[in-house]
Amino acid sequence: MATTTGTTSVQLMRAHEKGKGIDFKEVYGKDHADAFLMLETDRAVAFVMDDNLLAGLIVTSKNPADYAIVGETLNIEPIAIMIRKDDPQFQGLVNTVIRDLAKTGEIDKLYAKWFMAPIPPKGANMNFPMSDKLKELIKNPSDAPAEAYNRK
Numbered sequence: 068m069a070t071t072t073g074t075t076s077v078q079l080m081r082a083h084e085k086g087k088g089i090d091f092k093e094v095y096g097k098d099h100a101d102a103f104l105m106l107e108t109d110r111a112v113a114f115v116m117d118d119n120l121l122a123g124l125i126v127t128s129k130n131p132a133d134y135a136i137v138g139e140t141l142n143i144e145p146i147a148i149m150i151r152k153d154d155p156q157f158q159g160l161v162n163t164v165i166r167d168l169a170k171t172g173e174i175d176k177l178y179a180k181w182f183m184a185p186i187p188p189k190g191a192n193m194n195f196p197m198s199d200k201l202k203e204l205i206k207n208p209s210d211a212p213a214e215a216y217n218r219k
Contacts, residue, residue, distance in 0.1 A: 069094050069102045069111035076115040079141040099124060106134075117144070119182075122195040143216040145204055162208040169205045 070076040072095040080091075094111050096102025103124040105111040114121065118136050125134045150157055168174035175197075182195045209215075 068092065069096060069105040069114045070116060071096050071099050071102045074116065075142070075144070080115050083141050103128070115141070119193075119195060122182075122193045126191045126193045127189070143200060144213050145216060158210070165205060165208050174205055 068077065068080065068091045070093065077093050094102075094105055096105055099116065099120055102111075102114055102116070103121075106114045107128060114124075118140075121134075121136050125131050125136070128134065148161060150161060165174070168177070178197050182193050182197070185192045
């Protein structure tokens with residue numbers, strides 16, 4: 068099982084109900100491209116990572132049709148925007164801009180440009196639709212910790 072050094076992926080797999088009792092060897096890439104190379108060169112049989120990162124690696128690989136993102140989501144780890152600590156005025160501005168982009172539909176256009184259309188210079192198209200969870204998070208920005216998104 069390949070993953071990238073320093074990520075939470077292997078811990079998530081081991082903690083997941085379907086991962087319990089399965090003995091697998093972990094191999095770590097120094098970065099995402101290195102971990103994906105382990106899969107491409109048969110040094111790993113799977114690569115556990117964020118779906119959007121996998122989609123980008125697949126579409127730029129030598130044989131994109133050889134790979135698929137499968138299985139259920141192990142964990143929700145929202146992507147964040149880092150801002151200065153203890154600056155509620157700036158945080159409010161960031162949240163307002165995100166909400167406005169969502170209201171006007173501009174954020175959908177930006178997402179479509181980078182995830183649903185050919186990306187220059189190679190014209191790779193991830194064809195990666197926005198998830199319902201991401202749509203919800205964009206409409207309601209939050210500074211809740213990652214742990215808040217995985218409560219059962």
